[in-house]
Amino acid sequence: MAEIELRHIQKYFGAVHVIRDVNLTxxxxxxxxxxxxxxxxxxxxxxxxxxxxxxxSGEILIDGKPVQNxxxxxxxxxxxxxxxxxxxxxxxxxxxxxxLKATGMAKAEVDRSVMAIxxxxxxxxxxxxxxxxxxxxxxxxxxxGRALVRRPKALLLDxxxxxxxxxxxxxxxVELKRLHLENGSTxxxxxxxxxxxxxLADRIVxxxxxxxxxxxxxxxxxxxxxxLFVAQFIGSPVMxxxxxxxxxxxxxxxxxxxxxxxxxxxxxxxxxxxxxxxRISLGVRPEGVxxxxxxxxxxxxxxxxxxxxxxxxxxxxxxxxxxxxxARTHTGFVEKAGERVWARIDPAQAHFFDTAxxxxxEIRLSE
Amino acid sequence: MAAVxxxxxxxxxxxxxxxILAVTLIFLxxxxxxxxxxxxxxxxxxxxxxxxFFEPEVTPFVKLLTKRVQLKQPVAPEVYEAAxxxxxxxxxxGERVLKVGDExxxxxxxxxxxxxxxxxxxxxxxxxxxxxxxxxxxxxxxxKGEQDLLFFILSTRMLPPVVVAIxxxxxxxxxxxxxxxxxxxILYTAFNLSFSVxxxxxxxxxxxxxxxxxxxxxxxxxxxxxxxxVLPEAATGIAATAVFCFIxxxxxxxxxxxxxNRRAQTAPPFIPSQIxxxxxxxxxxxxxxxxxxxxxxxxxxxxxNHLLRxxxxxxxxx
Ligand SMILES: Nc1ncnc2c1ncn2[C@@H]1O[C@H](COP(=O)(O)OP(=O)(O)O)[C@@H](O)[C@H]1O
Ligand SMILES: [Mg+2]
Numbered sequence: 001m002a003e004i005e006l007r008h009i010q011k012y013f014g015a016v017h018v019i020r021d022v023n024l025t026x027x028x029x030x031x032x033x034x035x036x037x038x039x040x041x042x043x044x045x046x047x048x049x050x051x052x053x054x055x056x057s058g059e060i061l062i063d064g065k066p067v068q069n070x071x072x073x074x075x076x077x078x079x080x081x082x083x084x085x086x087x088x089x090x091x092x093x094x095x096x097x098x099x100l101k102a103t104g105m106a107k108a109e110v111d112r113s114v115m116a117i118x119x120x121x122x123x124x125x126x127x128x129x130x131x132x133x134x135x136x137x138x139x140x141x142x143x144x145g146r147a148l149v150r151r152p153k154a155l156l157l158d159x160x161x162x163x164x165x166x167x168x169x170x171x172x173x174v175e176l177k178r179l180h181l182e183n184g185s186t187x188x189x190x191x192x193x194x195x196x197x198x199x200l201a202d203r204i205v206x207x208x209x210x211x212x213x214x215x216x217x218x219x220x221x222x223x224x225x226x227x228l229f230v231a232q233f234i235g236s237p238v239m240x241x242x243x244x245x246x247x248x249x250x251x252x253x254x255x256x257x258x259x260x261x262x263x264x265x266x267x268x269x270x271x272x273x274x275x276x277x278x279r280i281s282l283g284v285r286p287e288g289v290x291x292x293x294x295x296x297x298x299x300x301x302x303x304x305x306x307x308x309x310x311x312x313x314x315x316x317x318x319x320x321x322x323x324x325x326x327a328r329t330h331t332g333f334v335e336k337a338g339e340r341v342w343a344r345i346d347p348a349q350a351h352f353f354d355t356a357x358x359x360x361x362e363i364r365l366s367e
Numbered sequence: 368m369a370a371v372x373x374x375x376x377x378x379x380x381x382x383x384x385x386x387i388l389a390v391t392l393i394f395l396x397x398x399x400x401x402x403x404x405x406x407x408x409x410x411x412x413x414x415x416x417x418x419x420f421f422e423p424e425v426t427p428f429v430k431l432l433t434k435r436v437q438l439k440q441p442v443a444p445e446v447y448e449a450a451x452x453x454x455x456x457x458x459x460x461g462e463r464v465l466k467v468g469d470e471x472x473x474x475x476x477x478x479x480x481x482x483x484x485x486x487x488x489x490x491x492x493x494x495x496x497x498x499x500x501x502x503x504x505x506x507x508x509x510x511k512g513e514q515d516l517l518f519f520i521l522s523t524r525m526l527p528p529v530v531v532a533i534x535x536x537x538x539x540x541x542x543x544x545x546x547x548x549x550x551x552x553i554l555y556t557a558f559n560l561s562f563s564v565x566x567x568x569x570x571x572x573x574x575x576x577x578x579x580x581x582x583x584x585x586x587x588x589x590x591x592x593x594x595x596x597v598l599p600e601a602a603t604g605i606a607a608t609a610v611f612c613f614i615x616x617x618x619x620x621x622x623x624x625x626x627x628n629r630r631a632q633t634a635p636p637f638i639p640s641q642i643x644x645x646x647x648x649x650x651x652x653x654x655x656x657x658x659x660x661x662x663x664x665x666x667x668x669x670x671x672n673h674l675l676r677x678x679x680x681x682x683x684x685x
Pocket of ligand 2: 044
């Protein structure tokens, strides 16, 4: 197992700048998820670490040793491809044994290692089959077995369960988590699915347009998004974001969204002045929008116009001026569209961003 | 949906089968005729109107493979009785087999046939292996002017080969390559190479590059990945390309006629040369043709599974 360090990685495809000055350290035994929308450069980053893609500049270190000039075969890293890339002309057993044969391992030892990994993945009954006879989930298990069998320094996975259907994806997610807990291999996992990222990662690396937006634990990334992109990319339904202005009159501070004002604690003014931002945006997740049937201090009346039942909770769209504020309520809280309720933005769950740069102002309010 | 399919099948099936039968018959009829002629008695072969039913005999094949001369007078009965069955057939035709000591002399046909085999097999192996490696390079690496190079390779097939026959002949004479196996092998390899590159590129493009990349990260060199992963995956394409190259080399007539006359002569120019002067022995020529058709038929039959997959390659992969 190993530590992987990326220093100032740049990658151009022709004139297209795909990876922009990426710096990242993946600690030994850590499970890091590279999360970002399609086309943001996740696969390219992963392939660069594996040695399948040459970087334009920068350094890749494995256990402190620069490897950017080594061939893929010399880096001792395993790669699980999005579409598994199991060799169609070899049986499952031969597929898993394939990396071991490269090392010139004795046959008895190869057999023992393949059996051990087949046990760990519960794929004994598949060993004699051809990949074409396997289901998607089993193909993925075999691909992971082939990656883990030679105990590589690190395991790279490129959307390994993206092609499976939803139910199977959930099972495989748990299985991957279990495998990582058992093996503790340093892993970099690429996905565009935030649920996968949140549930698997020790740390999430959010990527956009080839730039690392934020690196942090799942809760850090969720609770303290570094910028508007992260705030909107993570969390479902999406965080409410709107340009806001802060008003302070008669000792009362409020945030004004499209002419409608929501009460905020006093401290906000001082904090904002300190940040000196021209225009600010307010972000609040649906669960940070609190609703009440009766009038309460700090709550203001709004009209509910769309109700989406999710099962364990409802998502209610509230009309605020010409904009929509999305709230999460318990099931059946608002009975029908058109109903009037009282709403409040929970200051503890409010995020403030500099509209121009998109960066978080790092203002955290508690009451 | 089901109803439509079954109605389509009820009417479509027999019609399709009939059509296939008709087309097959049209395509096979010359071969059937040649095949029949190869087993006909000499007089029957040229009878007018043509004879369809006859008693088959193998005399044409015996004549094809042996050197013979006309008998001045019938052989003595005891000599006839002592002769093996094939020699009797020749005696029956008023000829005798030439011998050196006790060994019957073979005609030139087996030698020409062997030449055809050598030249076709070696040139096919060369064209397919060189084509596969070249195609791999074009398929997997960024190559400057790739499109132009590929077009150039294809363009070598754009004019009829015979156009360059005279200059080629002059060059070959200069390099002492006329009437040599090496000369024909070079010619056929060069001729098939462009096609081999293009065909193999199509097949190798279809093999996801992740297969090799998986092998690369698993500790194999690119060379090993090529032999262990790409070649087995491309087997279908290699088989299809090989059959095509083999057939082209095996059937080639014009250059073989110009470039060879004796030592390295292949079967295609040899067979018609037997017509020669005097009365042509059609049955013997037919026998030579039938034997000539066999290798391609056998080769194609052996690789039929690969060929069928080759034809529908793109379709089943996805
Ligand atoms: N081999 C390549 N040649 C040119 N452009 C490429 C190549 N591979 C990827 N790209 C481009 O680089 C960008 C990042 O791609 P990729 O790393 O695959 O993104 P992701 O995996 O995040 O979806 C995309 O815009 C893609 O079009
Ligand atoms: Mg990708």
